[in-house]
Amino acid sequence: MKITKLPVCLLTLILAFTHCSQKETQQFQTETQEGKPNLSFLWETEATLTTCESVLYDENTDQIFVSNIEGDGTEKDGIGSIAIIDKKGNIVSRNWVKGLNAPKGMAILDGSLFVTDIDELLEIDIATAEIKRRYPVQGAEFLNDAATDGQHIYFSDMRQGKIHKIENGEVVTVAEKQININGLQFNKQGEMYGLDAEGMKRYDHEGNFEIINATVTGGDGLEHIDGEKWLASRWQGEIYLIDGENEHKILDTKAEQSNTADIGYIKEDRILFVPTFQKNKVVAYKLTY
Numbered sequence: 001m002k003i004t005k006l007p008v009c010l011l012t013l014i015l016a017f018t019h020c021s022q023k024e025t026q027q028f029q030t031e032t033q034e035g036k037p038n039l040s041f042l043w044e045t046e047a048t049l050t051t052c053e054s055v056l057y058d059e060n061t062d063q064i065f066v067s068n069i070e071g072d073g074t075e076k077d078g079i080g081s082i083a084i085i086d087k088k089g090n091i092v093s094r095n096w097v098k099g100l101n102a103p104k105g106m107a108i109l110d111g112s113l114f115v116t117d118i119d120e121l122l123e124i125d126i127a128t129a130e131i132k133r134r135y136p137v138q139g140a141e142f143l144n145d146a147a148t149d150g151q152h153i154y155f156s157d158m159r160q161g162k163i164h165k166i167e168n169g170e171v172v173t174v175a176e177k178q179i180n181i182n183g184l185q186f187n188k189q190g191e192m193y194g195l196d197a198e199g200m201k202r203y204d205h206e207g208n209f210e211i212i213n214a215t216v217t218g219g220d221g222l223e224h225i226d227g228e229k230w231l232a233s234r235w236q237g238e239i240y241l242i243d244g245e246n247e248h249k250i251l252d253t254k255a256e257q258s259n260t261a262d263i264g265y266i267k268e269d270r271i272l273f274v275p276t277f278q279k280n281k282v283v284a285y286k287l288t289y
Contacts, residue, residue, distance in 0.1 A: 039286065
């Protein structure tokens with residue numbers, strides 16, 4: 001091959017043009033990424049949290065609760081548990097509470113951890129790790145998520161299509177005919193939102209609703225960011241940032257067969273916790289948007 005030498009002035013011009021093009025490309029890539037929500041991997045726990053279904057951060061104790069089904073999600077087998085991990089992904093207590101059946105959604109109110117367990121809601125004293133009270137739900141089939149407005153505990157029955165709450169120590173039904181209702185959460189104004197087969201809904205105090213987003217259907221975990229921004233997971237392996245009628249898919253782990261169940265979130269740090277169900281670990285991500 002014959003190599004032709006280029007004049008110095010021409011070579012300098014080519015190099016300068018190449019440098020400018022690379023700089024413009026980098027700037028363009030940065031500009032296209034700005035303003036778009038995304039997740040950055042932080043850490044993952046050891047894969048010993050068997051069938052981890054839900055994650056919940058407790059700001060009072062600065063620890064993270066993880067519910068582990070361990071067996072079948074509908075069987076009263078007594079092998080389910082609640083674990084505690086820290087914000088660096090270390091497993092602090094693998095069996096903080098054990099002997100449950102198929103624990104799923106969790107919520108914290110007045111020093112108690114409330115956990116759904118197939119057909120009853122459990123109230124666990126956080127200071128002692130003792131079950132203080134059980135709230136059996138007549139006709140319940142698959143109690144799933146739980147949330148609080150700061151006064152009451154609300155929880156869903158996915159198979160019955162119902163939303164219940166605890167009022168004066170009794171179970172009260174607040175909504176029915178909610179197909180495959182799962183994730184529940186409240187915003188700062190005390191409004192309840194939910195995820196079911198029709199999408200993301202906003203409820204009033206009488207159980208009436210309006211559909212906020214009809215694209216993210218069949219959702220699992222729901223977390224409020226701020227304003228109209230929410231995080232919603234689909235169990236199969238998808239997580240979305242919902243902003244009103246708009247949504248952005250920010251995680252897709254279906255190809256890895258890694259589920260995204262009932263997510264947890266720390267608003268101040270913008271850290272998202274993802275229970276991977278059959279992968280038996282919790283994965284943490286940093287959210288930017």
